[in-house]
Structure formats: structure tokens, C-alpha cells
């Protein structure tokens with residue numbers, strides 16, 4: 308296998324699954340990558356550094372204050388040289404430390420300093436994995452942009468059966484491949500919308516919907532990782548702006564419309580994942596509306612259809628819309644594709660379990676202007692974002 312120009316730093320922490328990290332290093336070296344291993348003390352109880360050193364062809368780093376290691380490898384050099392950082396296996400302890408911002412050994416210190424994407428592959432006992440503190444730590448790491456590889460299910464070394472196994476080395480190597488794959492959106496300037504809009508009724512009440520912004524933020528994260536310039540116009544969400552993305556925060560549909568129009572000129576493509584309110588109250592009360600005795604009527608007027616207006620003046624830009632449906636998914640989505648003059652539409656059934664609003668997963672069908680249809684299974688919103696960009700690139704290149 309020809310050498311790649313990629314350096315992968317692998318952090319190995321102390322769990323029985325360390326033996327699989329040995330095979331992972333072998334696979335990555337075989338694929339042509341430069342692999343540099345950092346071991347924690349716990350990991351060295353399971354496998355010797357000599358094993359990793361022999362397979363990787365590079366000295367193993369383990370001590371922050373070892374002068375020989377520091378002069379030969381250097382912890383900042385390790386952090387800077389990484390194209391990808393992988394922690395496999397990742398124990399509950401290391402996950403807790405990273406989530407808590409602790410840097411008390413070489414691995415956590417290098418991790419704190421790296422700007423490379425980080426893939427974390429947890430492996431532990433099923434009850435440890437289900438522990439709400441561990442789960443909250445994983446959610447926190449995911450929110451700030453770390454990639455988390457779900458553990459596999461099956462027989463665990465502790466004797467239990469269930470979720471917690473480190474995925475097979477081939478599975479981790481494939482994920483490494485996927486994360487390293489691309490800078491294939493370099494040169495693109497994506498304008499992405501995300502989240503709900505809020506339409507005020509009075510100073511304390513508003514009309515909105517269940518959008519969390521997760522789909523749009525996953526799209527922004529993936530586009531930035533693949534080399535695009537990204538501006539994210541987002542309604543109110545609880546999410547952190549992905550690294551390398553410029554965030555424009557808005558509240559109402561009219562504000563989103565104005566922000567999108569302002570950014571449209573510089574964009575090469577638009578992805579409209581926002582759940583824009585179709586209607587807003589005709590008037591917003593200046594004071595809190597008091598409770599009356601009888602029913603209350605609220606008059607609504609239509610908001611601008613942001614993406615439809617863009618479709619009328621595309622100027623060579625590619626438009627990707629979403630269709631949130633509860634029935635006749637593809638027929639309704641195909642109608643929106645036509646009527647809004649889109650190039651692609653991503654249809655999701657928001658009434659289906661695992662799909663649509665709020666969760667971390669989605670089930671979608673991609674339709675394009677050439678009649679292409681791609682029905683995708685349940686997957687994470689991050690994975691779906693990548694599939695949408697793969698389809699986008701195929702459409703652009705006429706494949």
C-alpha cells in the first residue's frame with residue numbers, strides 16, 4: 308500500500324479491548340498512514356509499548372515529564388502533527404476527564420492541544436456505558452464536535468452480554484477512513500439554515516415548532532470538515548456553533564429571510580434544514596395578553612417562503628431543501644422540489660420513530676432534479692449530512 312500523507316495519533320487507554328487497538332494500528336499502517344501511539348499507564352498494564360512501537364514503527368509516547376520522550380516526540384508536536392486523533396479503547400475515565408477539561412497526563416494534555424478531529428471509541432461494561440454521567444459526558448463531547456463511535460453489542464469481557472464492546476478494528480479503520488477522506492468540498496461556500504423560528508404573540512408567548520437544530524448543525528459541521536466555507540443561519544437552539552463555522556443567529560422567519568438574502572450572494576450552495584414557521588401573528592401584543600373567559604382568536608399571516616424565493620433567482624447556485632412530512636413522503640417532497648425549483652430535497656417523515664425532530668438520528672430519502680432517488684436507512688444526523696454532500700457532489704459532477 309502506498310504511503311498517505313496522513314498522521315493518525317492513537318490514544319490507547321486501559322481496558323481489556325487494548326488488544327484490538329494493536330490490530331487497529333496494524334491495519335492503519337498497512338493502509339499507508341503514519342501512526343503515532345500514546346498510551347496511558349492503564350493501557351500499559353494490558354499491552355506493552357513494545358508491541359505498538361514494533362507495529363507502528365515509531366516510539367510510543369506515554370510520559371509528560373520524560374525528557375527523552377519530550378525531546379524525541381514532543382507533546383505539542385504530537386498535537387500539531389495529527390490529521391486525526393483516535394482514542395480506542397476509550398474508558399469511562401478518559402471520557403470523563405476529557406469532558407471535564409482535565410489534562411493530567413500525556414494523552415489528555417495532547418488532546419487538549421490538538422486541533423485535529425477526534426474520534427472516540429468507548430469500550431466498557433454495559434452498566435458503565437449506561438451510566439447517565441457517562442452518557443452526559445458523551446453528549447457533551449458530541450456537542451463540541453468530537454466524533455463518537457457507538458460500541459458494539461455482544462459478549463463482554465466482564466461476563467455480561469450487551470452494549471459496550473469496542474467495535475472490530477476493521478470498523479474503526481473504516482470510520483478513520485471516512486473522517487480522513489475528504490477535503491472534497493473545498494472551494495464551496497455553503498449557506499445553511501437550521502433550527503426553528505419563533506413568532507411572537509406577546510412578550511412572553513410565541514408560535515414555534517420542535518426543531519432542535521441538530522440536523523442543520525450536523526450539516527454545517529460536515530461541510531466545514533470537508534473543507535467548505537460555511538455560514539450557518541440559525542433560529543434559537545441550545546447547540547454550540549461547530550468549529551470553523553460562522554454563525555448568524557436569528558429568531559423570526561422574517562429575520563431568517565433577511566439574513567439568508569444577505570448571505571446568498573457569496574454562497575455557492577444553500578442547504579435549508581430550518582423549520583421555518585409558515586405563519587406569524589398579524590400583530591404582536593405589546594403587553595402580556597390577559598386570560599379572558601371565552602375562546603381566543605389569533606389571526607395569522609403568511610411568512611415569506613425563504614427557499615422558494617431563492618429558487619426564483621438561483622444564479623447557478625445549487626439549492627438543497629428539506630421536506631418534513633407525515634404522509635406521502637416522496638410524492639410531497641417531489642412536489643416541493645419542483646415548486647421551489649430545488650436541485651435536491653431531503654425528505655424525512657417526522658412522525659416516524661428515529662426520524663425528524665430533535666433526536667440524533669434521521670431516516671431520509673434524497674430526491675434530485677434529475678429524478679434520482681436514494682432511500683437511506685436510519686443513521687446519525689452526522690452520517691446523513693455526509694450522504695447528502697456525497698449526493699450533492701455526484702449531482703454536480705453529473706454522475
Ligand code: PMT
Nearest residue numbers: 519520521522579582583612613614628629630631664665
Ligand atoms: O432540527 P432538528 O430537530 O434536527 O430536526 C430536523 C428537521 C426535521 C427540522 C429537518 O430534518 C427538516 O425536515 N427541516 C425542514 C423543515 C420544514 O420546514 O420542512 P417544510 O417541508 O415545511 O419546508 C420545505 C422547505 O422549505 C425546507 O427546506 C424549509 O427550510 C423551507 N421553508 C419552509 C417554509 C418557509 N416559510 N420558508 C422556507 O424556506
